[in-house]
Amino acid sequence: MKKNYLTAFAMIGIAAIMQSCGGSGETKTETTSEAPAVKTEEVVVAAEEPFAAGKKIYMEKCIVCHQATGEGIAGAFPPLKNSDYLLADKVRAVAQTLNGSHEVMIVNGVSYNAPMPPQVDTKEDAVAVINYVLNSFGNNGGTVSLEDVKDVVVKPRP
Numbered sequence: 386m387k388k389n390y391l392t393a394f395a396m397i398g399i400a401a402i403m404q405s406c407g408g409s410g411e412t413k414t415e416t417t418s419e420a421p422a423v424k425t426e427e428v429v430v431a432a433e434e435p436f437a438a439g440k441k442i443y444m445e446k447c448i449v450c451h452q453a454t455g456e457g458i459a460g461a462f463p464p465l466k467n468s469d470y471l472l473a474d475k476v477r478a479v480a481q482t483l484n485g486s487h488e489v490m491i492v493n494g495v496s497y498n499a500p501m502p503p504q505v506d507t508k509e510d511a512v513a514v515i516n517y518v519l520n521s522f523g524n525n526g527g528t529v530s531l532e533d534v535k536d537v538v539v540k541p542r543p
C-alpha cells in the first residue's frame with residue numbers, strides 16, 4: 386500500500402516536471418487490465434432448430450418482399466402467412482421458388498400479378514425454404530419432400 390502511494394506521488398512529480406518544461410507529457414491513460422474476450426462471430430441460426438436451413442434462406446432472400454411476419458405487402462407481395470394459395474399446393478410453391486412466377490393469382494381473396502424472380506437454384510434449397518414457410522408465421526402446413534417434387538423442372542435461369 387505504502388509503496389503504491391509513493392509511486393503515485395513520484396508520477397505526479399514527474400508529470401509536473403514535464404509540464405513545467407513545456408514537454409508534451411504522455412497524456413494517454415493506459416489500462417493494463419485484460420479486455421474481456423468479446424465474441425464477434427455473426428449470430429448463426431442454431432443448427433438444431435427445425436427448418437434452420439430454410440430459415441436462413443428466408444432471411445436472406447424472401448424477407449424483403451414477403452416480410453418478417455410472412456404477411457407480405459398488401460397489393461404487391463402476397464402473404465405466406467395463412468395463404469390459402471400456398472397451403473393448397475406445396476409442389477407448386479416449390480416450383481415457384483425455383484423458377485419464379487408471373488401470373489394472376491388470388492391469395493386470400495386478393496389478386497396479385499407482380500413478377501417474382503427465381504429465388505434459389507436447387508430443389509434442396511427450395512424444399513428447405515418452403516418447409517420453413519409451411520411451419521412459420523403460425524402456419525401448420527405440413528412438409529414437402531424432395532421425392533414430392535421429383536417432376537418439377539428447374540428452368541434455365543433468365
Ligand code: HEC
Pocket residue numbers: 442443446447448449450451461462463464465468470471472478481482486487488489490492497498499500501502504505514515518
Ligand atoms: C422481389 C420480391 C419477392 C421475393 C424476393 C420473393 N417473392 Fe415470393 N412472391 C412475390 C410476388 C410478386 C408473388 C406473386 C407472383 C405472381 O403473381 O405470379 C409471389 C408469390 C409467392 C408464392 C405464391 C403465393 C403465396 O403467397 O402463397 C410463394 C409460395 C412465394 N412467393 C414464396 C417465396 C419464397 C419462399 C421466397 C424466398 C425464397 C420468395 N417468395 C421471394 C415476390 C417475391
